[in-house]
Amino acid sequence: MTLAxxxxxAHGVVYLGPIPLRGYAFCIIIGVFVAxxxxxxxWIARGGRSGTVADIAVWAVPFGLVGGRLYHVITDYELxxxxxxxxxxxxxxxxxxxxxxxxxxxxxxxxxxxCRRRGIPLPAYADAIAPGIAIAQAIGRWGxxxxxxxxxxxxxxxxxxxxxxxxDGRVPGTYHPTFLYESLWCIGVALLVxxxxxxxxxxxxxxxxxxxxAYCVGRFWIEYMRVDDAHHILGLRLNDWTAxxxxxxxxxxxxxxxxxxxxxxxxxxxxxxxxxxxxAKAEGDDADPRDKAEAKAEDKAAADDAEAAEDEPxxxxxxxxxxxxxxxxxxxxxxxx
Numbered sequence: 001m002t003l004a005x006x007x008x009x010a011h012g013v014v015y016l017g018p019i020p021l022r023g024y025a026f027c028i029i030i031g032v033f034v035a036x037x038x039x040x041x042x043w044i045a046r047g048g049r050s051g052t053v054a055d056i057a058v059w060a061v062p063f064g065l066v067g068g069r070l071y072h073v074i075t076d077y078e079l080x081x082x083x084x085x086x087x088x089x090x091x092x093x094x095x096x097x098x099x100x101x102x103x104x105x106x107x108x109x110x111x112x113x114x115c116r117r118r119g120i121p122l123p124a125y126a127d128a129i130a131p132g133i134a135i136a137q138a139i140g141r142w143g144x145x146x147x148x149x150x151x152x153x154x155x156x157x158x159x160x161x162x163x164x165x166x167x168d169g170r171v172p173g174t175y176h177p178t179f180l181y182e183s184l185w186c187i188g189v190a191l192l193v194x195x196x197x198x199x200x201x202x203x204x205x206x207x208x209x210x211x212x213x214a215y216c217v218g219r220f221w222i223e224y225m226r227v228d229d230a231h232h233i234l235g236l237r238l239n240d241w242t243a244x245x246x247x248x249x250x251x252x253x254x255x256x257x258x259x260x261x262x263x264x265x266x267x268x269x270x271x272x273x274x275x276x277x278x279x280a281k282a283e284g285d286d287a288d289p290r291d292k293a294e295a296k297a298e299d300k301a302a303a304d305d306a307e308a309a310e311d312e313p314x315x316x317x318x319x320x321x322x323x324x325x326x327x328x329x330x331x332x333x334x335x336x337x
Contacts, residue, residue, distance in 0.1 A: 004158040005174050008165070012146040022094045023146030031136030032061055039129035046128055048269040056114030056125060060107045067106020071099030075231065075238055096147045100137065101242055104212075123205030124268040127197070130211040131190040138186035144179040152176025152225035178222050185218035203264030204257050209250045216247035
């Protein structure tokens with residue numbers, strides 16, 4: 001008998017009148033906002049403009065949502081296109097079902113479009129937002145808790161997750177909370193990337209590649225614990241093979257990139273360094289005309305004082321020269337006498 005466990009919510013949606021407020025959607029939205037906020041701070045620290053991350057996210061986020069949903073629908077097509085299923089459910093993203101692999105892949109395409117429009121290198125942008133994406137995943141995983149999905153094997157550990165729903169073949173009981181394991185792992189990945197980026201000055205996409213590699217390590221063992229239906233290849237779940245393949249690609253990229261392009265980008269956003277100059281100039285143009293007049297008068301008075309100071313020694317020297325000449329003339333006259 002399990003004496004302690006993590007309870008599941010009775011409902012994953014609350015209705016505000018006719019408007020449904022879904023816990024899964026809230027987790028995704030909060031995660032996006034946190035990712036953009038942290039990414040903006042890191043982008044500014046790298047020398048970029050404030051607001052650039054959000055502008056590019058307008059492209060990346062929709063592409064990422066579509067990519068995540070496509071990956072899920074393609075790899076679990078029987079949930080939507082087999083006999084007795086309604087294919088319209090494939091569009092019900094609020095019911096859960098986003099594949100991180102597709103979200104990152106197609107989200108990168110959207111980010112590339114946004115970066116290209118602003119003349120920004122995509123690897124530098126990816127480095128800035130990498131920890132934020134990991135934290136967004138950590139928050140988004142709690143959406144699975146609201147939907148009572150993606151849990152692990154049965155267990156009676158004190159932190160077991162209690163499943164109460166019997167929909168879609170679920171069996172009520174206590175299971176490993178794989179959503180919690182992955183959430184905590186993603187937070188650790190974010191902290192690792194932030195530390196490594198500060199310690200080794202990662203650039204040219206290597207901070208993002210580190211995030212990918214570290215996430216894949218955790219995803220492999222967490223995926224191995226899950227008991228939901230999935231396609232298997234040689235005894236391993238499809239996402240395990242995907243994690244291994246993506247991990248190898250990320251490590252290879254880090255090694256090759258470090259040799260070809262060591263160090264970090266000197267400029268991440270063209271013209272970003274001119275903002276302070278432009279601001280100062282604008283502030284000068286907007287100054288009060290009376291202040292300008294007073295400043296001009298002060299400058300003229302200072303110039304007059306400088307001229308007077310220069311003329312005064314010259315006048316004294318001229319008078320001294322006359323006295324000296326008169327003295328010599330008097331001495332000559334006395335000598336003649």
